[in-house]
Amino acid sequence: MTPEPTTRQQIGQFLPIYLDSLRMDTAPDFDLYVKSSSRMILFRSACLPFDERTRQELVDNTVRTLYVAQEGREAYQRYIETNLPQVIADPAVRETVKAGIVYDSAKLLTRDLLGRPTLGENIRRSQKMVESTVAFILTGETAFHSILQVMSFDYHTYTHSVNVCAFAVALGRQAGISNPLTLHILGTGALLHDVGKTRISESILNKLDPLTPEEVEEIQKHPQWGYEIIKQTNLIPRESYHPILEHHERSNGTGYPRGMDGEDIHLYSRMVAIADVFDAMTTRRVYRPAVEAFPALQTMFAQKEAFDHELLEQFTLLMGPTQLSNL
Numbered sequence: 001m002t003p004e005p006t007t008r009q010q011i012g013q014f015l016p017i018y019l020d021s022l023r024m025d026t027a028p029d030f031d032l033y034v035k036s037s038s039r040m041i042l043f044r045s046a047c048l049p050f051d052e053r054t055r056q057e058l059v060d061n062t063v064r065t066l067y068v069a070q071e072g073r074e075a076y077q078r079y080i081e082t083n084l085p086q087v088i089a090d091p092a093v094r095e096t097v098k099a100g101i102v103y104d105s106a107k108l109l110t111r112d113l114l115g116r117p118t119l120g121e122n123i124r125r126s127q128k129m130v131e132s133t134v135a136f137i138l139t140g141e142t143a144f145h146s147i148l149q150v151m152s153f154d155y156h157t158y159t160h161s162v163n164v165c166a167f168a169v170a171l172g173r174q175a176g177i178s179n180p181l182t183l184h185i186l187g188t189g190a191l192l193h194d195v196g197k198t199r200i201s202e203s204i205l206n207k208l209d210p211l212t213p214e215e216v217e218e219i220q221k222h223p224q225w226g227y228e229i230i231k232q233t234n235l236i237p238r239e240s241y242h243p244i245l246e247h248h249e250r251s252n253g254t255g256y257p258r259g260m261d262g263e264d265i266h267l268y269s270r271m272v273a274i275a276d277v278f279d280a281m282t283t284r285r286v287y288r289p290a291v292e293a294f295p296a297l298q299t300m301f302a303q304k305e306a307f308d309h310e311l312l313e314q315f316t317l318l319m320g321p322t323q324l325s326n327l
Contacts, residue, residue, distance in 0.1 A: 014040055014067040015108075017076060019058055020093045021101045022050050022066075023083045030072030030079070034058075040067055046075075073108070080105045081125060084132045088139065095139075099146035102136050103162065105129065110158040110191065117195045123235045130165065130187040134180050137169050144170040144318070153290055155283040157197055157205070163283070165191040167275035167315075168243075168268075174318040175271070175311060186268045188236050189243030193272055196226030196244070208287045220256045223248055242266035247273050250306040270308040274300070274315050277307075293319055 014033060022028065027049050033040040043066065044054065058066070068076045080087075080101065087093060087101055109129050113122045137143050147166050152159045168190035172183050197205060200222060204215050211219070227245040230236060246260065246269035253261035255273075265273075281296040291299070297316050304312060 013070050015070070015073050015076065016065050016067055017080075017104075018097055018101050019055065019064050019066060020090075020097050021080055021083070021087060022055070023086055024050065024052055024055065026050055026079075026083070028076070028079055030068050030075040033067040033069065034063055035065075035067060040069075046072070077105065077108050077112070081109065081128060084129075085135065088132060088136050095143060095146045096149060098136060099143065100150045102133060103147055103150045103152075103166075106133060106162045106165070106191075107152070107159055110161050113192075114158055114161070114195065114198055117198055117229050118232050120233050120235055123230070123233045126191055127184070127188055127236065130169075130184055130191055131180075133165060134169055134183045134187055137166070137173060138178075138180060138183075144173075145320075153283045155280075155285050157194055160279055160283065161191055161194055163279040164193060164272060164275045167279060168272050170318055171271050171275060171311065171315050172268075175314045185237045185239050186243070186271065189240035189268055190272045190275065192226065192230055192236070192240070193243050193247045193276065194222065194226065195229050196222030196224065198229070199225045206286045220248070224257050239266070239268060242269045243272035245269075247276050249273065251308055252305040254306060270311055274307055274312055278315070 022032075027047050029046050031042055031046050032044040034043045035041075043058075044050070058064075084102065084105060088098055090098075093101075106129050109122075109125055113126050116122055137147070144166065147170075151163055151166070165187050169183050169187045172186050177183055177186070200218060204211070204218065207215070223245050227241055230241065230244060243266070245257075246265055249255035249258065249260040249265045249269060250273070251262055251265065251270070253259050277300060278293075278296055281291045281299065282293055284290045297319065300307060300312060301316075
């Protein structure tokens with residue numbers, strides 16, 4: 001392998017990508033780099049065909065990760081969104097690698113989405129990403145657990161949104177929903193559930209000290225704000241709005257913004273509520289460490305009147321604890 005030299009740049013400015021995300025006989029419109037010691041070296045310029053010979057050259061040199069410069073990130077994201085269905089269907093790609101490609105792509109897309117949540121194109125792209133996530137989770141019993149292996153547990157709104165989407169879709173499947181369209185509707189609401197937080201200052205969202213009553217009141221507006229933001233686009237299914245507006249409602253009536261209870265809360269909202277609380281507890285925040293999965297589930301069961309009990313049991317089975325009767 002004889003990559004061309006290029007100027008030294010900070011490695012942190014580059015996006016690592018899986019070799020298996022590149023499809024044969026395509027011509028990616030972004031430069032590809034390989035890492036050599038403390039610098040990046042240009043391996044293949046944009047718009048050159050990527051063929052089996054090129055791939056084999058990388059494999060022979062034990063290169064499984066390539067890099068895209070910051071200026072090529074958007075082009076790569078569009079490339080992978082276009083080719084993601086082929087990656088998922090490719091039997092030559094290991095399941096854990098597929099999970100990494102799906103998850104990383106969803107993170108990048110969701111960061112774009114939360115930057116411009118009313119842009120119709122971003123909403124349409126997010127729906128395609130949910131379709132791919134559903135398709136991957138439906139490939140087999142172990143697919144969701146492969147996503148768990150690559151999932152980020154450092155809290156950001158965009159990683160939280162992707163995590164909640166994966167948890168909710170997997171819970172839906174665990175609870176007996178097998179129709180991909182139904183899971184897509186659920187997943188869309190889950191991915192977009194926190195979009196209302198884009199109206200809240202980061203200084204409030206990441207505040208180390210206790211929130212003031214006024215700050216609590218502002219945070220509790222985000223479900224309504226999210227509903228209003230997405231309604232402007234008029235692009236998602238009607239039932240997908242429920243988790244956006246109702247994911248903080250609780251079965252015992254203690255939630256917000258409307259204090260709904262029981263089955264008045266939509267099924268999808270009850271699923272997303274469980275996924276949302278579990279991910280919030282098990283991810284690291286600036287003001288507290290993450291809680292391990294089993295203690296988090298114990299806490300949720302202790303508050304089980306707040307959650308749909310049957311769905312919480314199904315979620316526990318999904319996560320794999322063997323002593324459900326002890327919770």
